[in-house]
Amino acid sequence: MRVLAMAAALAALGFGLGGAGAARADDGYDLWLRPRAPAGTPAQVARRGDTATLRLAEAELRRALPAGATLPVVVATAADPAVVAARLPLTGLGDEGYLVRAATIGGRRVMLVAGHTDRGALYGAFALIRHVATGGVADAALLRSAPRLALRMLDHWDNLDGTVERGYAGQSLWDWWTLPDFRDPRYTDYARANASIGINGTVLNNVNAKADSLTAPYLAKAAALADVFRPWGIRVYLSARFSAPIELGGLKTADPRDPAVAGWWRAKADEIYRSIPDFGGFLVKANSEGQPGPRDYGANHADGANMLAAALRPHGGRVIWRAFVYAETDPEDRAKQAYSEFRPLDGRFAANVLVQVKNGAIDFQPREPFHPLFGAMPRTPMVAEFQITKEYLGFATHLAYLGPLFAETLRAQTGRGRQDVADTLTGMAGVANIGRDRDWSGSTFNQANWYAFGRLAWDPDLPADRIAREWAAQTFGTDAQVIATTSAMMAGSREAVVDYTGALGLAHLMATGHHYGPGPWVRDLARPEWNPVYYHRADAAGIGFDRTAAGSDAVAQYAAPVARALARPDTTPERELLWFHHVAWDRRMADGRTLWEDLVAHYDRGVGYVATMRTQWDTLRTKIDADRWTKTATYLAVQQREAQWWRDASLAYWMSVNHRPLPAGVVPPAHDLHWYRAQSFPHAPGNPK
Structure with missing residues (x-):
């Protein structure tokens, strides 16, 4: 099932919504559930039934919905006699699904938030809150959804x-x-x-x-x-x-x-x-x-x-x-x-x-x-x-x-x-x-x-970009520039990390234990599969892990159509090429560059994306509260420095293996390989040891 009105609400996000000026101070504690309703003007919300969960749903709606809606909001379960009498399309929602729509309940027109259980009603309450927070109109809501995964x-x-x-x-x-x-x-x-x-x-x-x-x-x-x-x-x-x-x-x-x-x-x-x-x-x-x-x-x-x-x-x-x-x-x-x-x-x-x-x-x-x-x-x-x-x-x-x-x-x-x-x-x-x-x-x-x-x-099935815009609207407010800029930053940010840490199917190249920073040279750990060299298998001739029938034959574990595609470099997606194949450094890629040239370009693209995110974030200085803007700006600076470190250390190592020069015009690493290998971070966070 789908939330029927979400596409329209997100279209509203893009834009014509107001909200200029810096936001209030915000330390991030409220997450995407920032208070919405002005103090002293609660929405009209009623509850039919008395369980702890229904009381929570009612309280959330009172907290978040703006006053002035034409229709009062009623929270109920499908078993309520007045809801039964309304003969609404509640079948197929299961125990956790919800229906939010205008209906006549107990003789008056209301915006009904209902589910077969009080949990479903609670999820419906949050769906209505999300609808309003992302630009939707409460009185026009028509939301019906049930979870696909139990x-x-x-x-x-x-x-x-x-x-x-x-x-x-x-x-x-x-x-x-x-x-x-x-x-x-x-x-x-x-x-x-x-x-x-x-x-x-x-x-x-x-x-x-x-x-x-x-x-x-x-x-x-x-x-x-x-x-x-x-x-x-x-x-x-x-x-x-x-x-x-x-x-x-x-x-x-x-x-x-x-x-x-x-x-x-x-x-x-x-x-x-x-x-x-x-x-x-x-x-x-x-x-x-x-x-x-x-x-x-x-x-x-x-x-x-x-x-x-x-x-x-x-x-x-x-x-x-x-x-x-x-x-x-x-x-x-x-x-x-x-x-x-x-x-x-x-x-x-x-x-x-x-x-x-x-x-x-x-x-x-x-x-x-x-x-x-x-x-x-x-x-x-x-x-x-x-x-x-x-x-x-x-x-x-x-x-x-x-x-x-x-x-x-x-x-x-x-x-x-x-x-x-x-x-x-x-x-x-x-x-x-x-x-x-x-x-x-x-x-x-x-x-x-x-x-x-x-x-x-x-x-x-929800599109990741739509989720990003939805999150941004609830987290930062509905200013058009803020939503457009933050969602644009987010869109390619994961791909940027792939680019500056190991593109084209490279993986497990991080340093030992804490997994902080690059370590493609590591080869002395007790177990073979703990060592990055186990995964990239780079030598003077080429790079990548051969998982075809000529190698480990891991491709055979996939269903036949997938296995057939992965069995040949020419039919393997380039983003996964080195995961499944050991190929030559001078292999021609789809863009006409050699693999080595393409890999170098990915590193530079990843670093460049982070630099662009810093520029984009700078444009929001007056529209984001100072605490969150400053912390994010600081972290983006850290990310750019560390992306450059990943890029430089990795290129220094690959050049020590393949003995190839960098493509013309590419800036060389700031230090030699010995310098990068000497870096140590014994107290990095999150390390189980």
């Missing part, structure tokens, strides 16, 4: 000591030390923001889990958060450590086939549901990067997942089992290992198990081809995992709008009929970029990635 979830890689793995916005939002007694108001504001974009689940703790998360004191803390989140339609999940029966239960094994192990998990599930009746379930990282799992005992992933699923099934809980696996003992191409382990298990997972697959087969790189598991397990519910936090895209300081990255994966054709990746999914999970920073995500523009994730999880 599970829309944030994964927090938050640790019990308050640190956040790959987090760049300060300490964890969860203050485990003061929970369950003190329930920080930020927990409510967090839930409210998620509800406004349709997110309905949150995993509280790191996938590299500690067993302590499942002890009684920490379950009480999780229960306190669940109480806060519940009225907003959000269920709590926990990452479970597979070896918890040993560490907490005193058992000598965690073998999923052992009856004592299964019994321990059943008792633990019973304990959890006594304190969190609507607990969502477990997220599990097993047999990956040192985490324990069923393969430690000769069992497979289905054995492990199904044992946990049996413990949760009586309570309606689910197991979300991550497919991010690779082992140092497996010499196979790392890009192939998840498919090799999971594809044979299709149909063997319990009904309440969902397999969570990263968008690409390596690890959240600035660009990866879509994961070959999408569409390859038709009998297994699947969740796509994206990284909202920018581990490989410049941390918090680089402006990189990820809407195009998410959409690129979701709309990729699997080669199985007309099926795109989104067609294969039951849910989407996003590794959160949220911390205790006042602006939640480390910078204003990082908020757009949280927003875009939620909007695309609800409707994977």
Whole structure:
């Protein structure tokens, strides 16, 4: 289903809307939910029914809608007798869909906000607020939508000591030390923001889990958060450590086939549901990067997942089992290992198990081809995992709008009929970029990635550029120049990061551990697949990883039409060329340049795009509040400096390998390769060590 009036509202954004002059001071805390209604002039809003969620919907509409609308607003559920009598088109909306339209309810003409459940009504309230905030007229609203994906979830890689793995916005939002007694108001504001974009689940703790998360004191803390989140339609999940029966239960094994192990998990599930009746379930990282799992005992992933699923099934809980696996003992191409382990298990997972697959087969790189598991397990519910936090895209300081990255994966054709990746999914999970920073995500523009994730999880067909404009209007106001400029900056920002970190299918070129900055020269790490040289395989003759039948044959994991296209350099998209092929430096590209010339041009284009964003942002100095303008301007300067660093260090290294001069007129790196290799950043944020 689609929000019928959104196209018209966004057309209004483009423009003729007023709003000149600098905005009020704004520290970014309000996200895209800035107060709208003038004080003392609330809109006419009524509620039919009395649940905590309906009361929230009513309060949100009163807070945000301007006074003066002709029609009063009524929030209700489809079961209300007056709504039933109106005979409205509410079929097909499911438990979470909504209808917002003018209707006669109880004998008077109103703007009705309704859903089959109070959660649907809450989502409808936020849809009407978004409609008005992006230039729509409340009285003219005609909005009908239902989520395409059932599970829309944030994964927090938050640790019990308050640190956040790959987090760049300060300490964890969860203050485990003061929970369950003190329930920080930020927990409510967090839930409210998620509800406004349709997110309905949150995993509280790191996938590299500690067993302590499942002890009684920490379950009480999780229960306190669940109480806060519940009225907003959000269920709590926990990452479970597979070896918890040993560490907490005193058992000598965690073998999923052992009856004592299964019994321990059943008792633990019973304990959890006594304190969190609507607990969502477990997220599990097993047999990956040192985490324990069923393969430690000769069992497979289905054995492990199904044992946990049996413990949760009586309570309606689910197991979300991550497919991010690779082992140092497996010499196979790392890009192939998840498919090799999971594809044979299709149909063997319990009904309440969902397999969570990263968008690409390596690890959240600035660009990866879509994961070959999408569409390859038709009998297994699947969740796509994206990284909202920018581990490989410049941390918090680089402006990189990820809407195009998410959409690129979701709309990729699997080669199985007309099926795109989104067609294969039951849910989407996003590794959160949220911390205790006042602006939640480390910078204003990082908020757009949280927003875009939620909007695309609800409707994977939404255009990324439309989401950008929608976010900008709600975040900065409806000034035409501001929306046009900010959305233009965002449009190519992710591609710019690809250009200055590794275009044409290059990936995993970052420095060791913290993943901050370039390190294409790294070759001395303990495991081959941790080294950038493993991925680019550059030598004097050429560059790229051969994944054809002559190499690792990873292309064979895709459906036949896709595999055929990827098997030849001439039919592989150039943006993914070096991911699948080792090609000569002097290969002719589509633009007539050699590969070397084209690669150099990409680096320069990426740096140039950042310089252009700085110029564009400068034009908004008088139209953006000083705090957000200054912080963004500062970060753009940092990004330009670091983009230049990436460009120069990378070119210095490639020239040391291919022994080729730079194309005529290209500015050489500022330093020699030794200088770049000597740079050290031992305390970069987000590093798990």
